[in-house]
Amino acid sequence: ETVRENAPGAAKIMLVGGAVRDALLGKHPTDLDVVVSGADVIEVAEHSGLNFKCYPQYGNATLSLPNGNHLDLIQARDEYYTFPGASPTVMKGTLEQDLARRDFTINALALQLTPEVRLLDLHDGLSDLGAGLLRVLHPLSFMEDPSRIVRGARLAVRLGFRLEERTLSTIPDALPHAASAIKRLKSELMLVFQERTPGAVFETLKGWGAEELYGFGDLTALKRADEERRRGEHVPTETLMALWLHSFPESERKQVARKWQIPKRTREVADLIQPGNFGRMNDWEFLYWCLLNPEQAREYEVLRLTPPRQVTGRELLELGMKPGSQLGQLLEHLKNLREEEKVSSFEEEMQAAKT
Numbered sequence: 469e470t471v472r473e474n475a476p477g478a479a480k481i482m483l484v485g486g487a488v489r490d491a492l493l494g495k496h497p498t499d500l501d502v503v504v505s506g507a508d509v510i511e512v513a514e515h516s517g518l519n520f521k522c523y524p525q526y527g528n529a530t531l532s533l534p535n536g537n538h539l540d541l542i543q544a545r546d547e548y549y550t551f552p553g554a555s556p557t558v559m560k561g562t563l564e565q566d567l568a569r570r571d572f573t574i575n576a577l578a579l580q581l582t583p584e585v586r587l588l589d590l591h592d593g594l595s596d597l598g599a600g601l602l603r604v605l606h607p608l609s610f611m612e613d614p615s616r617i618v619r620g621a622r623l624a625v626r627l628g629f630r631l632e633e634r635t636l637s638t639i640p641d642a643l644p645h646a647a648s649a650i651k652r653l654k655s656e657l658m659l660v661f662q663e664r665t666p667g668a669v670f671e672t673l674k675g676w677g678a679e680e681l682y683g684f685g686d687l688t689a690l691k692r693a694d695e696e697r698r699r700g701e702h703v704p705t706e707t708l709m710a711l712w713l714h715s716f717p718e719s720e721r722k723q724v725a726r727k728w729q730i731p732k733r734t735r736e737v738a739d740l741i742q743p744g745n746f747g748r749m750n751d752w753e754f755l756y757w758c759l760l761n762p763e764q765a766r767e768y769e770v771l772r773l774t775p776p777r778q779v780t781g782r783e784l785l786e787l788g789m790k791p792g793s794q795l796g797q798l799l800e801h802l803k804n805l806r807e808e809e810k811v812s813s814f815e816e817e818m819q820a821a822k823t
């Protein structure tokens with residue numbers, strides 16, 4: 469409202485992207501992207517009367533809203549690709565051109581705010597939003613930027629949408645151009661790990677015949693992590709990334725980690741985790757081991773992500789015990805003590821375990 473009411477006369481302003489999509493789906497968007505044409509973003513930012521930071525080199529300004537959220541003001545752009553997968557050449561453009569360069573029709577919807585408020589649906593995004601379809605704006609879209617395939621897989625999983633048939637059929641021609649889009653594929657990979665169920669995103673890519681974009685292997689452990697997250701458990705990003713890396717054959721992991729710039733500690737976790745080393749593992753590393761070895765984790769009662777009420781195998785491993793029959797016997801012994809009411813708290817059980 470503030471931006472709309474105080475906009476300079478010639479400015480054409482529209483809310484774009486995920487915020488419009490999510491609002492139409494009944495979700496509450498927090499990141500607001502607003503595109504400006506016919507006026508300079510800095511001028512619009514100044515008129516708004518709100519606090520802002522500006523980034524003239526990108527034609528952007530970030531406004532701080534009274535509710536603590538942020539609103540990004542972006543100069544309307546046009547862009548073209550000199551070769552498939554290349555970084556686009558960008559120039560000032562109209563609102564229409566700005567919408568035409570977007571990835572999917574549901575992301576090309578806009579709420580125009582000035583001179584009047586109206587929904588701009590220039591690419592039939594509204595009907596695709598209703599039908600749960602992800603459709604590119606033109607057949608060369610994936611070829612221009614193969615990282616859009618990954619954006620599509622993230623959205624498909626997050627929103628429960630399908631890739632429209634003709635869009636799907638453009639994937640094979642786009643894959644050979646992935647190497648030139650490596651930088652964007654790298655950022656998309658990190659965003660996959662920010663999604664709630666990354667295993668499902670990789671599986672979706674596989675279903676679309678696009679697994680070669682990242683070339684992962686067996687997804688079983690990663691899908692196990694998805695399950696934990698669906699049940700509301702906390703599984704940190706590092707654990708997911710380590711499990712993804714683990715899906716590759718051992719001989720390839722080093723090279724894969726280097727290609728996608730996986731942090732050193734994540735890369736090395738497989739070597740760090742040896743029986744007897746559990747005491748030195750932090751939470752995400754421990755979880756990594758549990759998800760890779762669910763049978764053992766269950767056997768020692770360590771696949772537990774909520775705070776303990778009684779001593780389980782996990783605490784015993786943390787005390788430095790090795791997996792094995794002794795650990796099983798100690799668990800049995802503690803169970804007897806509980807049943808005989810010889811211990812009545814977690815602390816007492818720990819004490820008994822130590823002695």
Ligand code: ATP
Nearest residue numbers: 484485486487501569570571572575576613615616
């Ligand atoms: P979310 O932030 O919820 O994942 P979003 O759609 O806002 O969703 P952003 O990455 O913030 O995602 O991108 C904002 C908008 O910019 C998108 O809605 C899309 O219209 C456009 N966009 C982003 N990346 C691309 C791309 N590679 N090609 C074309 N358009 C893109």
